[in-house]
Amino acid sequence: MAALVLESPGQLSLQQIPVPSPGPGELLVRVRAATTCGTDLKAYLRGHPMIPMPGTLGHEYSGDVVAVGDNAPYKVGDAIMGVHSAPCQSCYWCLHDQENLCESIMSTKVLGSYAEYLLIPERIARLNVFLKPESLSYETASLLEPFACVAQGVSLLDLKPDSTVLVIGPGAIGLLFVAALKAIGVTNVTLAGRNTSRLEVGNQLGATTCFVTDIPLPSTPGFDFVIECTGQVEVWEKSVDFARRGGTVMLFGVCAGGTRASFDTRRLHYDQIELISPFHFGTQAVKQAREWLLNPALDLTPLLSGVRQLDEATEVFADLQASRGIKYVFKP
Ligand SMILES: [Zn+2]
Ligand SMILES: [Zn+2]
Known part of the structure; x- marks a missing residue:
């Protein structure tokens, strides 16, 4: 064969x-x-x-x-x-x-x-x-x-129909997250990225889309959940900025081996940001x-x-x- x-x-x-x-x-x-x-x-x-x-x-x-x-x-x-x-x-x-x-x-x-x-x-x-x-x-x-990878991630989030979710990275996994969120009835989903044709697909799947540079910052409350799907260290680090106080950041994209990310410890503590990074x-x-x-x-x-x-x-x-x-x- x-x-x-x-x-x-x-x-x-x-x-x-x-x-x-x-x-x-x-x-x-x-x-x-x-x-x-x-x-x-x-x-x-x-x-x-x-x-x-x-x-x-x-x-x-x-x-x-x-x-x-x-x-x-x-x-x-x-x-x-x-x-x-x-x-x-x-x-x-x-x-x-x-x-x-x-x-x-x-x-x-x-x-x-x-x-x-x-x-x-x-x-x-x-x-x-x-x-x-x-x-x-x-x-x-x-x-x-x-889709099973995405389902594992979704199972770790305490999502409600009115949860606000930011998905960063409109690759296949980010788009599957958008589809899964729609399937479970979460309607307020923003998908951020650079590639306009992929963002357009996100739109078709039911997300509001924007460029990464235009993600609304939490001067407003920020997002309940941020799902990082790019696997870039800078984006892992930046993801925390978009979560609301008490919000959850799921670091889903796998970064290159040997890399390290750093986070503002005060932000994590005083705003009680939860970080999770599910595997498989x-x-x-x-x-x-x-x-x-x-x-x-x-x-x-x-x-x-x-x-x-x-x-x-x-x-x-x-x-x-x-x-x-x-x-x-x-x-x-
Ligand atoms: Zn695969
Ligand atoms: Zn076993």
Whole structure:
């Protein structure tokens, strides 16, 4: 089968590798859609601690089950959507309601959805794969994983319908936050960024949009919640300025390794600003993301910037690096 391999930063190759065969509880999936992700772009540009090289790439997917191992939870012919990890549900973190921090959630994840077939390990097949209804396209279903990241973040915020929320960074994650907030009925959402076409998508998804330089400062009360989605240290630091007294800042964008951020300690203390920075997701967040995807009122198609072929991957990553498009869909 054809599979995209990341050899080293900046070096992709399309290779022929053997089609894996499923063991007990495993699923072999014919990938129908695999969306690109900022994590893949980071790995391509500078390497990534969670993505080994050389190795197959891609972790967002949907597809059809074409072979199963004994006692697999799905059957041949089922259309499915899933994520690429699952918690063990028995380690310290799993037993303390922090499945996202499970000690083996990263070491047991599966990469390689930029390929014709993807083998889903037993634990993931059992916990984090779902049937894809016909009403949901393969392309949109492939957004389950990034939407689960967003659902994990949302679950940590005590949001009310009248909460004021500022999302900084109109990339795929920022836009998915806008969509999720709309899904749970939070109407007062401001999306700030630089890229006008991405801001326009935010507008379509229901946010008020503005340039980062024009974010209303808290001379007025400031925002109840600020969600940082750029992964730039300066923006992490600046985010605190936009929160109201007693507000919460969620630092969601992942900064480059080895960086440090600094904050005004008096502001954090006397204005009681809460800082949180969630990682990954547990099974509840995946279920929540699935529910949102099934909501017909939510249209995520503006996030999909077009279908591309695996042999165009280098151009696709160049486009993403230049902020042309939001997410591309590979149909291997
Ligand atoms: Zn992703
Ligand atoms: Zn665990």
